[in-house]
Amino acid sequence: MIDVIILLDQDNAEPAFANALALAFKVARIPLATANADQLADARVVILHSSLRRQSEVSLLASILPEERRKSDTIYVAPCSGRAGLVQAEALGIERIIPSFRPPGDIRTAVQSILNRDLAIHLAGRSPQVAKAIENGDVLYRQIGAAMRADRPLPPEILDATTRAISEATRREGLGGWLDAVKLHHSGTCRHMLSVAGNGSAFGQFLGLHDTDIAMITETCLLHDVGKLFIPITVLEKDGPLSDGEKRLINTHPARGAFALQRGGRSAVEVIQAVRDHHEFLDGSGYPNGIGGSSIGPLTRIVTIADIYSALTEERSYKAAMSPRQALAIMSEMKSKLDARLFTAFRSMVLAPVFTTKRGEQGEGDGVMMPCLKSGRHPLDRANREDAA
Template sequence: MLFPALPLREVGAKVMIDVLFVLDDKTETPAIVTRAAAMFSVARVSASGIGPEHVSSARVMVVHAALRNLHDVARIEDACDELRRRDDCVYVAKGSERAGIVQAESVGIGRVIAAHQPLEDVLAAIQCILNRDLANRLDGYPEQVIETINTTGTLFQQVAAAMREDGPLPLRLLSDSSRNIGAAIECVGLVEWINAVEMHHSQTCRHVLMVAGYADAFARSLGLSASDTLLFTKASLLHDVGKLFIPIGILEKAGPLSEQERRAIMTHPLRGAKALRKGSGAQPLVIAAARSHHEYLDGTGYPDGLAGGQICPLVRMLTIVDIYSALRETRAYKAGMTPRLAITEMAGMKGKLDPRLFAAFRDMVLNPVFGSQRSSRGPETRLANDCLLNGIHPLDRETRPLEVGHRAFG
């Protein structure tokens, strides 16, 4: 039995989801499901209707049912083997009765959370299982790659928690994460970095880590200074921070978006820029990136309809990298494109992208050895002067800065 409401995935879908909630029949949406749906991809099924096909499509199972009916208990046992019940399952008690807890423990559910415990304990248990699952899938990658992905994941967890409390964003890990991405790519090459990133359970984390990887490679291929490269990678990591306000069920929806859902997603640039201004210490160009990465040179972008010289060089570069990453990624609603198909698609966006930067990016990603190289150019081949920090187009290194409108800086 499926439950209506909330933009959640259908149970049994082919794509993997983060959390499967097992609920009593005719249960209204519990608060924990609503909270979890803002953070993870979520589906629901009734205890009387659960089957192996439901469990196999989820990384974590949360049972939030009274378990008074022995038939329901047997269904859960049949649907989920002993190992998964122990390692990947959480039981959240309903009310003060101990019967459900006793039944959960009797079938070997590894984590039991009492009804009086805060919802944060449930969310922490889910995140712990997802972190372990990610660690297992990253087994065999160099420690530097694993640590970089974990550090960046921690950064996003801290930022998301601050945003839920409407507080200043804690960006202490931002510089370290940005530098470590460049070091990880130098260690294994961009292709292996992307392969590792694709293991992440969160589509939003996968995307920003891919964008940051391509951004670091693009900056280095242009010979930008270390300061510019760091700034560009920081901006890439935070460009979609406003999406942390959008429910995962909308962001990772497998089918077409409704008009209301589309409008909700289009709020993320302004919401992200607003959050970054709130005492986070983010640089103005990082805020500009969050606000303006969907702007186009011909003025048809959003949210401000900026055009031409109103869009600074960093944002122009980020727009190219962001679009390319999105086209390359496999998502719930589409297959990823090959590099050549993605570049062909972008070449059709006449007047929207900076043509010289796009040509440089195209030459980089279509180079046969690109992505397999394990070391980037050393500091001796980089520009001595900062371009992006000073509003100078990277391909106009000796010219004056572009006239950039104040809105493009957030």
């Protein structure tokens, strides 16, 4: 399903706002004269950019777009200052009307309000902790995108709030409940961000890590794909396999993300390194720099495991979601690439039904953990526990 479909008439050139929307949403553009009901049913939001001078097009729109959707999911963007199109749009029952002189940001805001309304409806039956974390994540996703494209620093308040909210949601409601709620978000890219963050946060809790380390894992997972926000959404959420050129473009995201975070000046060095290296493998077969072994820190190793597991278990337009056991089986064949001790612990977490359904107990250790990730110490080394002596 696509986010936005833009209906165009033959009297007007393609509007500039179409490209602006395509930076943030999955957008399709079709001529109004050839549109059909199936195409409109596949879109969450319909934008009508037409002078509506032809009665045949007005009648067609009335027949292929139900009245309820015209009222709730449709935006009329006037292509000119004339009154005729506005009158026709009102007669069709379209309530969201944006004059031609309004900036593209107003159109994006109108689209987002429709998507947010649908998200709020889906979250109505979820716990307050889960709903708050998803809503924070949605705001963070949009603010990060805007900051990256404008070359501004990340918004620290919403990043910190989202980090705390996800940790609280997974701690109180269990990982399974969190991942089920994440599926409700309309954006595949945002779903992946929230899924990785939930898996990473829950893993830190399972390991019994210090709250400082859990927060660092969760924040890094939220930011691990920030470089993808420089890549068109049509490539990121493409239906079907990527071309070689598109794969090369995707593979630039770790370095681009790390560079953007470094320029922003607000992210910890360890977070930036993990964003840059989360596709590197211990055997040196990863990208972008082919590093391996001790050059890959423990924070990166955790994020990599959470990222791979999330990608395998998420449904995509071109593949079905794998079951947890199927994903773990594939990851178990990556022994030379992943940290064996961390993967063994992660596997134990995933297969522990009690942990995924309610508040997890301290998992892999018997002492109180001291912060270890900032200093580069492995979280499973006993020396990191206060009672190790």
